[in-house]
Amino acid sequence: MQEVRVFAPATVANVAVGFDILGFAIQRPGDEIVARRSTEFTGVRITTITGTGDKVLPLEVERNTAGTAALRLLEHLGLQDSVGIELEVHKRMPFGSGLGSSAASAAGAAVAVNTLLGSPLTREAILYFTVLGEEVADGSFHADNVAPCLVGGITLIRSNESLDIQHLPVPANLHVAVVHPEIEILTRDARAVLSDTVPLKTAIHQLGSLGSFVAALYTNDLPLLGRSLRDYIIEPQRKQLITGFDEVQQAALERGALGCSISGAGPSMFALCDSGYLAQAVGQAMQAAFQQRGVESQLYVSPINQQGVQILSEIS
Amino acid sequence: MQEVRVFAPATVANVAVGFDILGFAIQRPGDEIVARRSTEFTGVRITTITGTGDKVLPLEVERNTAGTAALRLLEHLGLQDSVGIELEVHKRMPFGSGLGSSAASAAGAAVAVNTLLGSPLTREAILYFTVLGEEVADGSFHADNVAPCLVGGITLIRSNESLDIQHLPVPANLHVAVVHPEIEILTRDARAVLSDTVPLKTAIHQLGSLGSFVAALYTNDLPLLGRSLRDYIIEPQRKQLITGFDEVQQAALERGALGCSISGAGPSMFALCDSGYLAQAVGQAMQAAFQQRGVESQLYVSPINQQGVQILSEIS
Structure with a gap:
């Protein structure tokens, strides 16, 4: 070759x-x-x-x-x-x-x-x-x-x-909207805001959510996936780095996303949805919420x- | 009635x-x-x-x-x-x-x-x-x-x-040996030895193990279940309350248990095994290890x- x-x-x-x-x-x-x-x-x-x-x-x-x-x-x-x-x-x-x-x-x-x-x-x-x-x-x-x-x-x-x-396993209808806002965060800064300890109660909540998320994938239980898709540890510490985070997350959930949080170290945000059509609509709602805070963004919609x-x- | x-x-x-x-x-x-x-x-x-x-x-x-x-x-x-x-x-x-x-x-x-x-x-x-x-x-x-x-x-x-x-889901051959040693631990004491925070790295290890344990149950992958069955958070803090813990755990693993740790708040210890025969043998090895430290115990062997x-x- x-x-x-x-x-x-x-x-x-x-x-x-x-x-x-x-x-x-x-x-x-x-x-x-x-x-x-x-x-x-x-x-x-x-x-x-x-x-x-x-x-x-x-x-x-x-x-x-x-x-x-x-x-x-x-x-x-x-x-x-x-x-x-x-x-x-x-x-x-x-x-x-x-x-x-x-x-x-x-x-x-x-x-x-x-x-x-x-x-x-x-x-x-x-x-x-x-x-x-x-x-x-x-x-x-x-x-x-x-x-x-x-x-x-x-x-x-x-x-x-x-x-x-x-x-x-990947549930058949699972789609994702990923919105990349024009905000700059360096990975090392995203790590620097994180405490090096977690309250035990928070760790327990996160364990319950992760376990249930994995179970939801195996059982194709998208409502459970939605209830599980919560970040108790990282999101509360990192969301301050993303202008408009709360409004964008709320827009995604109100439009019908199963869950919405930070992609990697951010600033991109993702929302999981139970159809491609919905992922498109959710992504546009997220973009509109960023726009209201004066932040331009790119939207990517796709299946896994x-x-x-x-x-x-x-x-x- | x-x-x-x-x-x-x-x-x-x-x-x-x-x-x-x-x-x-x-x-x-x-x-x-x-x-x-x-x-x-x-x-x-x-x-x-x-x-x-x-x-x-x-x-x-x-x-x-x-x-x-x-x-x-x-x-x-x-x-x-x-x-x-x-x-x-x-x-x-x-x-x-x-x-x-x-x-x-x-x-x-x-x-x-x-x-x-x-x-x-x-x-x-x-x-x-x-x-x-x-x-x-x-x-x-x-x-x-x-x-x-x-x-x-x-x-x-x-x-x-x-x-x-x-x-x-419960893998078909999964059996458990539970050994109750004659040691007294009050639940409130078992809680008192626990730190109310967890290092972030430890929480990450535990999340990886819990997720893999759940995946192992759905895929009937007992080797993965064995690799996953690790307590990074609680066991290191509580095992001091159980005379002979390290020796009993080692005896269980050497005899072929998939994993061995503390049952609830202790002092009982459990070992998961891939057959009833093995669970019996593992349980006896655990009892012998307790006995060597002068601790009498009861053994219970059963499927889930x-x-x-x-x-x-x-x-x-």
Whole structure:
């Protein structure tokens, strides 16, 4: 294989009930990554990064999520001194949006490189290298964005340390509205507002909600899913960073969303709904609520993406 | 109906992963409760309490879990001034054992009275009165023992406040060894050793474990159940109250248990196993480990009790 082009989808992590351990993939937006063989060097080089607007992402492989994921995978296969790979990274989604931008680049690069090399590893097996890639961007080792980006669906992480991942069932009609407001939050700032302790009573509420959310997915019980979709731990601390949070959440719930909370570290917000039609209407209500506070936003409506990273083209 | 006699089973609450929100029922031990109509008074009277050994339980209805559950139920039906009910409470299990003794008396009384009155309410509908009964004993409103005692199986509580209860599936081969050591812990002491905050990282680990435990029950994945059955929050704080805890847990795991932790507030310990044969062997290994520390114990081995409170006899 000479060249592979992939699409790596955006993801919603935390999902209200599962801080750092739960995430799902959506259809759009996402990044495109191209991996191409080169005979002029060995190892990984990033040749092109597009779509970053007025921001700059590092071309240096060890400082770039896509580059690091690709290089760690190449090293694992023992090919770093015999194979040369050029990467193109085409950002098609905002960073710092809470939509797993760095995870998408890392997962896309790992799948593109693995495919370029004839797919020696399964997607589950490349998860580790993808997490190492994302770690470059946010400094912590967690898979709640990369796992659903890589394999699609709704993923639950028993342990980030051992990357013990479960694929949860996706109710047929479940759709999501994701609204990205034009507010800037850095992931590290979003982490800084969090207390490092949780009241025991709050932890108990969150455990009950997470357990019931998982049960709701297995039993296709969307009313239970709605009653369960509550963030007692993180949302009360982080919502102050999002202008209009309360009004947007209220607009989503009044329009009929099952639940609405912060996507990842924010500022994007997601709402789960029991139909695509409703998700569209809920998303528009959320946008209108942001607008009333003077905040412009983009809306993405989709079912849960069950595919994960998608191979767009291969050149032999 | 003139008289109803019921058996109310012991229960294992918390189950390592779900403090205050998870519990299951076992086959034995349990309490027997008799409810009998009387024409000599109206309301509820407790005529007999047996099996308390050298301890004393209050005969006064408002201070007794069984009496309170029965009276609240009678009041809900508007019959407290027209119907008289005598209760006999036959304790067949130790109190302060972590096996839901007070919950069993409350659930047994509520079912016996409801049955005596021609079963006007479902078991789900009498849960509230049963929780009110147990509250008399331990001062807090929670259903993690009474819910599985009442309806059997493994129950998950989204919210103790609203008593939103889910019945989780029970893997066919799942058996439990419960060992009750002759150590005394009062529920209020077991609560007093607990910090009222949890480190955020610990809460995340517990969320991952609880979610995976629930997923394991739905997918019949006993290895995952084993990997998930970890108590990061409560066990490290409470195990000091149980002489030999570490050795007993190690003995259970080495003999092949899926997991082993504290039953309820202790001192009883439970181990989940993938066969009845193994549960017997694991239980004996746990007893031997207690014995090595000079602690005598009783062993109960059973599948998960899927029936809950059982009606033993009815006299019309």
